[in-house]
Amino acid sequence: xxxxxxxxxxxxxxxxxxxxxxxxxxxxxxxxxxxxxxxxxxxxxxxxxxxxxxxxxxxxxxxxxxxxxxxx
Numbered sequence: 662x663x664x665x666x667x668x669x670x671x672x673x674x675x676x677x678x679x680x681x682x683x684x685x686x687x688x689x690x691x692x693x694x695x696x697x698x699x700x701x702x703x704x705x706x707x708x709x710x711x712x713x714x715x716x717x718x719x720x721x722x723x724x725x726x727x728x729x730x731x732x733x
Contacts, residue, residue: 664679664681665679665681667681667682667683667684667685667688668683668685668687669687670687672687672691672718673691673718673719674695674717674718674722675717675718675719676717676718677715677716677717678713678714678715678716678717678718678721679714679715682710682711684702684707684710689702692721692722692725695722696722696725699729700725703728703732705728706721706724706725706728709721709724709728
C-alpha cells in the first residue's frame with residue numbers, strides 16, 4: 662500500500678503515482694493548478710491514472726491534455 666497520503670501530501674510534477682493512488686480533492690486541486698479551471702476528471706483519464714503506477718503527475722498532465730485534445 663502507498664505511504665503517500667493523497668488527501669494531504671504536497672504534490673508536484675515529480676510525485677509518483679503509486680498503487681495506493683486515490684482521486685482526492687488534493688489531487689484535483691493540483692491538476693486544476695496545472696491545467697486551469699478547464700480540468701475535470703473523465704473516465705479515460707481516471708483509467709490511465711489507475712493503470713499507470715510508476716508514472717509521475719507531470720506525465721499525467723501531458724496525458725490529460727492528449728485525452729482532452731482527442732475528445733474535441
